[in-house]
Amino acid sequence: MNVGNDRWQVRTQRPIGYDVIKTPDLFDADNGTLLRFGRHAGGRRFVVVDGNVARLHGAAIRGWFAHNGIDARVVVFPGGEEHKNIEIYQDILRELDVFPIHRRDEPIIAIGGGVLTDVVAFVAATYRRGIPHVKVPTTLMGYIDAALGIKAGINFNGNKNRLGSFEPPAAVLLDKRFLTTLPARHLRNGVCEIVKLAVVCDAHLFALLERDGAHGIATAFQDARGDAILDAAIGGMLAELEPNLHEDELARKVDFGHSFSYGLETRHEQHLLHGEAVLLDVLVSTVLAKRRGLLADADAERVFALVERLGLAPDPGLLDADLMWQSLRDRIEHRNGRQRVPVPSAIGECVFLDDIRPRELDAAIPALHAHLKAHDEPTLERR
Numbered sequence: 001m002n003v004g005n006d007r008w009q010v011r012t013q014r015p016i017g018y019d020v021i022k023t024p025d026l027f028d029a030d031n032g033t034l035l036r037f038g039r040h041a042g043g044r045r046f047v048v049v050d051g052n053v054a055r056l057h058g059a060a061i062r063g064w065f066a067h068n069g070i071d072a073r074v075v076v077f078p079g080g081e082e083h084k085n086i087e088i089y090q091d092i093l094r095e096l097d098v099f100p101i102h103r104r105d106e107p108i109i110a111i112g113g114g115v116l117t118d119v120v121a122f123v124a125a126t127y128r129r130g131i132p133h134v135k136v137p138t139t140l141m142g143y144i145d146a147a148l149g150i151k152a153g154i155n156f157n158g159n160k161n162r163l164g165s166f167e168p169p170a171a172v173l174l175d176k177r178f179l180t181t182l183p184a185r186h187l188r189n190g191v192c193e194i195v196k197l198a199v200v201c202d203a204h205l206f207a208l209l210e211r212d213g214a215h216g217i218a219t220a221f222q223d224a225r226g227d228a229i230l231d232a233a234i235g236g237m238l239a240e241l242e243p244n245l246h247e248d249e250l251a252r253k254v255d256f257g258h259s260f261s262y263g264l265e266t267r268h269e270q271h272l273l274h275g276e277a278v279l280l281d282v283l284v285s286t287v288l289a290k291r292r293g294l295l296a297d298a299d300a301e302r303v304f305a306l307v308e309r310l311g312l313a314p315d316p317g318l319l320d321a322d323l324m325w326q327s328l329r330d331r332i333e334h335r336n337g338r339q340r341v342p343v344p345s346a347i348g349e350c351v352f353l354d355d356i357r358p359r360e361l362d363a364a365i366p367a368l369h370a371h372l373k374a375h376d377e378p379t380l381e382r383r
């Protein structure tokens with residue numbers, strides 16, 4: 001629109017809409033959920049599958065496309081943080097570029113953990129300036145967190161998710177049967193993100209975890225008790241994400257556990273998983289809040305007791321004050337000049353801090369050691 005002699009204004013809005021759909025046994029021959037996205041009569045699909053998922057579920061996935069008469073090009077790429085890089089991103093693009101698909105009605109399909117869905121979503125965001133994609137998370141991390149939102153990206157130059165974009169999917173299809181083959185460490189990794197959400201956003205979810213969390217882990221969340229936890233986690237996460245999909249608001253509750261963990265995850269020689277690093281940050285932040293008098297002692301105790309009950313076994317020996325401080329400095333850039341560190345103020349609630357100093361962080365680490373040690377020592381009843 002012309003608004004004067006020397007200026008035109010461009011203002012527009014594009015609505016975002018996608019569904020997150022629970023659909024058990026997605027690749028059973030008679031499950032038609034995937035058929036709802038894009039044309040299928042004579043259609044083609046570019047399908048990217050995580051290597052372990054292909055090994056364990058590849059026959060069912062290929063069989064489903066064959067059964068439904070869809071010409072699918074299934075390519076397999078490894079998961080794991082070390083593969084979330086520009087080389088894999090380019091390799092997927094090269095494969096895609098030699099398999100012609102319609103730009104609008106043949107969505108590419110990502111089947112894998114958070115690494116694979118983040119990378120494929122970035123491929124979808126950039127190929128031909130954007131093509132549709134469907135995400136099928138196969139890890140707990142993906143199921144309750146990574147696949148639900150619109151963030152896409154790859155690691156770059158030694159930094160996590162340094163290249164990326166916001167790219168809404170055409171749909172997110174949740175089939176929790178995939179969780180039955182997930183290694184226990186990766187199941188616990190996802191549980192760490194559920195704990196994070198519960199501590200600062202959802203007292204009800206926290207209570208569910210206290211009651212049924214250990215059972216959920218033991219049964220890969222396959223029964224009704226596990227379902228209740230997953231549903232609450234997904235609903236809670238989407239409630240936080242939906243009003244702020246593009247992160248216009250930089251003080252985000254879901255960033256709890258993501259202020260000091262960044263360096264622990266990317267730089268630590270122990271190669272912590274994302275959720276494992278987040279859990280350490282959750283506990284340090286809980287100690288910070290308690291030491292400031294923002295969080296009641298009893299609530300802090302509930303957090304430590306829950307982590308113990310779930311068998312998450314965080315190792316405070318991995319905490320490195322320098323790495324954690326560097327992480328926070330990087331987060332200050334990311335959060336546009338302020339710390340905006342979420343810390344719990346009650347179970348299910350949080351406040352944001354902007355004035356953490358290195359000395360306070362240094363003091364929190366031995367305090368956390370002491371807390372965890374106290375929880376390790378058998379109480380009178382447990383002896």
Ligand SMILES: NC(=O)c1ccc[n+]([C@@H]2O[C@H](COP(=O)([O-])OP(=O)(O)OC[C@H]3O[C@@H](n4cnc5c(N)ncnc54)[C@H](O)[C@@H]3O)[C@@H](O)[C@H]2O)c1
Nearest residue numbers: 052079080081113114115116138139141146151178181182
């Ligand atoms: N986009 C977001 O908003 C968002 C949010 C949270 C986390 N993330 C990202 O998610 C990533 C971590 O995701 P992740 O924990 O799923 O890791 P991952 O994708 O590396 O998967 C973990 C491991 O599980 C294997 N695997 C996947 N599904 C399996 C199955 N059903 N059975 C057996 N093995 C299976 C994979 O091969 C891999 O070895 C990180 O890069 C993190 O940054 C993104």
